[in-house]
Amino acid sequence: MRHPRLEIQGNLIGMNERLPSRHVVLLGIGHTNAHILRRYAMQGIEDTALTCISNFNVATYSGMMPAVLAGQVPQAKMNIDLVRLCASAGARLITEAVTGLDPSARKIIFQHRPPMPYDVLSIGIGSTAASDHIDLTSEHVVQIKPMQTFLHRLQQTLQNLRQRFADRTLKIAVVGSGAAGVEIACCLPAFLEQNWKGNFDLSVVTRSKQILANSNPATQRLALNELRRRSISTFTSTSIKSIQPETLTTEDGTEIPADLVIWSTGAAAPQLLSQLDLETDDRGFLLTLPTLQSTTHPHVFAVGDSGTMQKSPTPKAGVYAVRQGPVLWENLQRALDGTPLVKYRPQRSFLQLLNTGDGSAIGQWRGMSKSSRWLMRLKTLIDSKFMKMYEPIQMADDEPMQCRGCGCKVGAGLLNSALPSAGDIQFDDAAEVGKTLDYKIVASTDFFTSPFMDPYLTGRVAALHAASDIVASGATPKHALSNVVVPEGPAGPQQSTLCELLAGAKREFDAMGAAIVGGHTIEGPRLEIGFTVIGNALGDSLLEKQNLKAGDGLYITKPLGIGVLLAAHMRGRCSADHYSLLVAAMLERQHKYAELAVNSGVTAGTDITGFGLAGHLLEMLDASHVGATLQLNHVPRLGGATDAIAAGIQSSLAPSNRLAVAQVEASKTIRQDTCFDLLFDPQTCGGLLLGMSDENADKIQPSVRGIQLRPLVKIGTVDSIAAGSRPLKIV
Numbered sequence: 001m002r003h004p005r006l007e008i009q010g011n012l013i014g015m016n017e018r019l020p021s022r023h024v025v026l027l028g029i030g031h032t033n034a035h036i037l038r039r040y041a042m043q044g045i046e047d048t049a050l051t052c053i054s055n056f057n058v059a060t061y062s063g064m065m066p067a068v069l070a071g072q073v074p075q076a077k078m079n080i081d082l083v084r085l086c087a088s089a090g091a092r093l094i095t096e097a098v099t100g101l102d103p104s105a106r107k108i109i110f111q112h113r114p115p116m117p118y119d120v121l122s123i124g125i126g127s128t129a130a131s132d133h134i135d136l137t138s139e140h141v142v143q144i145k146p147m148q149t150f151l152h153r154l155q156q157t158l159q160n161l162r163q164r165f166a167d168r169t170l171k172i173a174v175v176g177s178g179a180a181g182v183e184i185a186c187c188l189p190a191f192l193e194q195n196w197k198g199n200f201d202l203s204v205v206t207r208s209k210q211i212l213a214n215s216n217p218a219t220q221r222l223a224l225n226e227l228r229r230r231s232i233s234t235f236t237s238t239s240i241k242s243i244q245p246e247t248l249t250t251e252d253g254t255e256i257p258a259d260l261v262i263w264s265t266g267a268a269a270p271q272l273l274s275q276l277d278l279e280t281d282d283r284g285f286l287l288t289l290p291t292l293q294s295t296t297h298p299h300v301f302a303v304g305d306s307g308t309m310q311k312s313p314t315p316k317a318g319v320y321a322v323r324q325g326p327v328l329w330e331n332l333q334r335a336l337d338g339t340p341l342v343k344y345r346p347q348r349s350f351l352q353l354l355n356t357g358d359g360s361a362i363g364q365w366r367g368m369s370k371s372s373r374w375l376m377r378l379k380t381l382i383d384s385k386f387m388k389m390y391e392p393i394q395m396a397d398d399e400p401m402q403c404r405g406c407g408c409k410v411g412a413g414l415l416n417s418a419l420p421s422a423g424d425i426q427f428d429d430a431a432e433v434g435k436t437l438d439y440k441i442v443a444s445t446d447f448f449t450s451p452f453m454d455p456y457l458t459g460r461v462a463a464l465h466a467a468s469d470i471v472a473s474g475a476t477p478k479h480a481l482s483n484v485v486v487p488e489g490p491a492g493p494q495q496s497t498l499c500e501l502l503a504g505a506k507r508e509f510d511a512m513g514a515a516i517v518g519g520h521t522i523e524g525p526r527l528e529i530g531f532t533v534i535g536n537a538l539g540d541s542l543l544e545k546q547n548l549k550a551g552d553g554l555y556i557t558k559p560l561g562i563g564v565l566l567a568a569h570m571r572g573r574c575s576a577d578h579y580s581l582l583v584a585a586m587l588e589r590q591h592k593y594a595e596l597a598v599n600s601g602v603t604a605g606t607d608i609t610g611f612g613l614a615g616h617l618l619e620m621l622d623a624s625h626v627g628a629t630l631q632l633n634h635v636p637r638l639g640g641a642t643d644a645i646a647a648g649i650q651s652s653l654a655p656s657n658r659l660a661v662a663q664v665e666a667s668k669t670i671r672q673d674t675c676f677d678l679l680f681d682p683q684t685c686g687g688l689l690l691g692m693s694d695e696n697a698d699k700i701q702p703s704v705r706g707i708q709l710r711p712l713v714k715i716g717t718v719d720s721i722a723a724g725s726r727p728l729k730i731v
Contacts, residue, residue, distance in 0.1 A: 017525075019489025019497065022048040022336055025108060025118040027098060028125030029059040029082055031318050032303035035325025036122065036332065037082075038390060041089030045333060049493070050091040051116070053108070057083050057095060057576035060147040062180070062318055063383050066355040068151065070187035071194065072380075075151060080390045083579040088392035088572040092453040101276040103297040113456045114503045117496055120299050120335050122328060123276070123286060127267035127305035127316055129176070136263055138243055143263045144180060154262075158195050161259055169199040171257040173248055175240065176264035177206035177213070179354055182223050184264055185232050187357035203233035205248060205256060210236060214315065215352065218369035222362045223354065226371070267305055267316035281308045290343040291331055292324060299335060303328055312346065319350040322386075353379040392572050429606065430473040432542065433534075440537040444469035447483055447530015451566050451684065455497045458529060459504025461586050465609070465685045466531035467512060471591050472607040472688055474543035474598045475535035477512045480505075482519030485528035494523075501529055512591045539598040546623035547604040548691045552718040554628060555697055557593055557710055558585055558687025560613060560678045561641025563651035568644040578640030585638055586685040592707050593688055600703075601696035608686035612657045614664065614679040616689060618728060627721035629729045632675050634715045641681070642674040653682045666730040676730065691718060 024045065026033040029052055040050050064078035086093040100109035107115040128145055136143060140161065142154050161170065170192075174185045185204050192200055204211060204227065211227070211234060212220050227234055239251040248256040269284030279287045279296045286302035287295045287310050294300040295310055302308075304321035314320045327344040334341050352364040353375060361376035363369065434441040446466040450458040467477045484501060486494050498521065506516055514533070565582045568574040574582065590607075597605060604624065606616050613635070621628055657680040661671075670676055690712070692700075697712060704711055721727055 017487065019487050019493040020047045020049040021490045021493065022119045023051065023117065023493070024048055024332055024336070025051045025053065025116065025121045027053045027108065027121060027123045028304075028306065029054045029080070030124040030126045030304040030306075031061075031321035032324045032328055033122055033124040034059055034080060034390065035322070036329055037085055037089060037091060039329050040091060041085065041392065044090075045336070048119075048336065050089065051094060051118075052082065052086055052091055053094045053096075053098060054082055055095065055097070055146065056148040057081075057093070057580055058148055061383070061387055062147060063379075064387070065147055065150070065180075066183040066187040066357065067380070067383070069184065070190040070355065070357040072355075072357075077387065079148075079576075080387070081392075081576045083569070083574060083576040084392050084572050085390060086453070087569055087574070090453070094454060094456075098272065099275065101278070101300075103277055103294075103300055106299060112507065114499050116500075117492065118299075120301070120332050122301040122303060122332065123273075123306050124303045124321070125270055125272060125306050127285075128270050129263050130265045130268035131263075132240070132265070134240060134243060136243070138245070138261075140245070140259060141243060141261045141263055144184070154191075155195055157260060158192075162196070162198075165259055166198065169201055170196060170259050171201050171203075171246070172260045172262065173203050173205050173256060173258035174262045174264060175205050175248075176266065177204050177208055177211035177234070177236070178264070178266060179212065179215075179352065181206070181264040182211060182227070183355050183357075184262060186226060186230065187355060188262075189230065190357055201233070201257075202230070203235060203256065203258075205235045205238050205240065207239040208236060215364055216367055216369060219352070219362060219364045222369055222371050226356050226362065270306075273306060278302075281310075281313075283308075290345075291341040292328055292344055293331075293335075293341070301328060301331065301335075309344070309346075314346045317350075320346055323347060353382070355379060430469040430475070430535075430542070432537075440475075440542065441534065442470060442473055442475045442537060442542065443532065443534045444473075445530065445532040447528060448684065450527040450529065451570075455500040455527065456504035457583070458527065459501040459506075460508050461685050462501075462529045463505040463508035463512075463531060464587065464589065467509075467514070467533050467535075468590065468607040468609065468685070468688075470533050470535040471594045472543065472605050473535075473537070474539055474541075474594050474602075474605070475537045476591060476594060477509065477514040477533050477535045479517045479534040480509055480514055480531045482516060482521075483528075483530045483532070484519065484521040485524035485526070486521060487525065487527055488523050497527065501527075505529070505531070508589070511589060538595050543597060543602060543605040544623075545604055545606050545620040548620055548624035548626050548628075548718045549603055550626055550718050550720045551693065552603055552691040553694045553697055553714050554617070554630070554716040554718065555690045555692065555712040555714050556608065556613070556636070556687050557590060557690075557712060558588060558608075558683075559636035559638045559641075560608075560681055560683065560686075561638035561644075562586060562684055562686060563612070563654065563682040564641050564644045564649055564678070565638060566684065567651045568640070568647075568649050571649065573644070573647070573649065575640065578638070581639050588685075588687075588710060590688055592709060593690075593704075596700055596703055597688075597690060600692070600700040602690050602692045604691040606689050608683045608689050610653060610657075610682045610684075611660075612654075612678075612680040612682055613689065614728065615657050615660050618660055618663055620689070620691070621718075621721075621727040624718075625721070627719045627725065627727045627729065628716050629719055629731060630679075630716035632670060632673060632679075632730055634713065635675060635678065636713050637675060637678055641678060645674045645677045650677070651682050654680055657682060663726050664728045664730060665726040670730050679730070 058079040067073045097111040242249045285308040288307040305316040331341045354362040362371045363375040430444040433443045
């Protein structure tokens, strides 16, 4: 059977149309909820928004973990990229901690952001490994879950152990003998050959009487023979009492050598399930009806390991979660429409395939068991087809798209031609509007179209971006007035959008010591937000663009690439890893640099925003009547930015910014470097560009590190300029 692949929805990123009246939320993106996201990407649900909440930007397919461990496939092959999948689906992705649920009010409670209303909620946060009340916090214990971080944690632990046990055989105990434990034991040797490169002994420890206790005897024998063939010891009917350095202590007092413990026991309910005010079974999993609805709140569904059907419970296995997907997709729509729901009927048996790490697999099907290489080929085919269903197709590179954030700013050429015709008006990024006996008062304004589906994140970014000119002038923000355009739609979604938007902004203004004191809100075709920010100067004079002096070093506080990565994200082509770097860079607060700059001999400064580094630097050079030389290989860039440029992706403002190349001297080789294009990339929440002597820069760096700011990076030097020469030279 050929599975259809995902296609890009028309409304990819941002809110361009009327707000939907209905809201489906997926809490946790396991196998079942991932199916909903996939189907939503393919066909959507009329008048319905979708939000995905996950602790991570990727969802891990557990079926491929052993193959990654054995080095048979790269790690990326086991991850579903939720950032790209949500971008292609026009769904919102939130990676913040949920702390509770108000099922009666239909609201999800977060640690930081406002409660989120929903019409229908599906909970699929999986399970954890049962601890049996044993302390698992020791540094030599690696729990298999969360799987998204398992390999990284395992590598880090091995590095730490190498410093202590490099000269002797490493003793490793895998605790748990279910399918996961057996596969880990079989596939771990290949991983150790690459990451330990020394001698090791492996053992499997289980309190069950046999390994693979839920499998048939023939499968158990095949697995046991495989472990013995690998000289992997097995300890059955062995209950662990405690974990000590270098040993496991059992209930009968036996000590099993264990320098490294990999914890892969049976399923236990995550702590969060007990905080949701929903009925649970005696193990803490959510009780459901055959329709997968909660037994106490019909607008809440529990799927995968998170749920237990009240009258016909099934084992906690991914195969059941996968089969629940189509039923959940149907029932979510029926719940929204108020029509009768369908029942989920679990399969009576399923094909079990265990990767033994050597190119073979052990298979069990309806009482039959076998080990062979062709079974491994079958497993690889099944797993690959499953993962291929979650590969989104990105938007075509040549399809026109107006960028958001600072990418929707008009170009410098248009501004420079229009503003002089407006009359005798002073145009400053941050203008002095008054003074007291103690300080000058400055004001600035900025706004943009939302670059994200998440209003809360948009509010945070908008606050930081609007305050940037105040910070760059050497002032501290004190007050802000908002200007918001909320998309048309029902009152409920509008209220929720506005609440999240302003709550996100308030979080950042609070951190800066500023307050939102007023604003104005209207309806419009898409979500837009901006702030007028008022601040107090920190010194006797403001930092300005025109005071650069020959010999000054040029320093920046953030890497470049925000604009092109936002453009890639809008096209569904920004990976989860690169998106994390992008958002983290945008949310780096810059206000603490202002006080350091004022008190440390900074001669001139500006922020790097819509016109890109080259455009804003040229403004400074022109105002200061100097030139500059930039060293291209010294300019920091975000991961994925140059790859995106090489792939032909760019912000819609970049071509206008690139007109400034007429003022740039650079060789053909430099101009063909993808990093050269980053100089013209518009930055939303970009860093600061500061001019100062190298001596003063050296003095400021310890203070920068002391308050945990990103160190200043020198990218060039200010020069005197000869008449008729181009002011900016790139080498």
